[in-house]
Amino acid sequence: MVKYKRIVLKISGEALAGDAGFGIQPPVIAKIAKEIKAVHDLGVQIAIVCGGGNMWRGEAGAAMGIERAQADYIGMLGTVMNGLALQDALEQIDVPTRVQTSIEMRQIAEPYIRRKAVRHLEKGRVVIFSAGTGNPYFSTDTTAALRAAEINADVILMGKNGVDGVYSADPAKDATAVKYDHLTHMDIIAKGLNVMDTTASSLSMDNDIPLVVFNMNEPGNIERVVKGENVGTTIEG
Ligand code: UDP
Secondary structure, three states, rough: OOOOOEEHHHOOOHHHHHOOOOOOOOOHHHHHHHHHHHHHHOOOOEEEOOOOOOOOOHHHHHOOOHHHHHHHHHHHHHHHHHHHHHHHHHHOOOEEEEEEEEOOOOOOEOOHHHHHHHHHHHHHOEEEEEOOOOOOOOOOOHHHHHHHHHHHOEEEEEEEEOOEEEEEOOOOOOOOOOOOOOOOOHHHHHOOOOOOOHHHHHHHHHHHOEEEEEEOOOHHHHHOOOOHOOOOOOEEO
């Protein structure tokens, strides 16, 4: 039995880049697609929000002198490239998918239409949300929180690249850092923990959406989380 029937899986851009740290690595995406298929086979409704940090970050672009909103649009286009690559990997292993973009580009994907997205999920299609929220100054974490609220998802799964949950401090820099199994949304904000940006955190809190932060690089982890096993850090309440 599964604990969560409708999920939003947030995949950071970095997760698609593998060791290269940049761009798209097809073997890495193929691995992730297999993990998603296993969860799809359980009958779970899956929406995916793709990040774009493997291509471009608006803030970094702005730091190099590009106007911020313009830099953010470049970032949103990066998330579309990732979404299309993920769609390809899923369809190669016979998982039906639809990509919906928050900025219209009808030749390559559907525009985001909430009711249509829900219908696709009900029909067993994996829906990939690309182009973030469609607005500069936002993040794909915020997109995940927003879409999760809109489609009434049971949980947001925050797949991290090698990090297995939320720690009291950066475990790579502080040997005394401890991992939390459970936290509330308020803990994240009050303790200033680095999980999502504050817009995404407050949206998740206000809409009471549980969050599981876990290591995507560990095979079988998405399935474990969906089945309710104690993997990573669960944030709720
Ligand atoms: N972005 C944006 N609005 C959104 C979502 C994303 O402007 O609603 C831009 C922003 O520039 C961001 C980039 O897209 O830096 C890539 O997204 P993000 O950094 O969230 O990707 P991740 O860190 O998850 O790979």
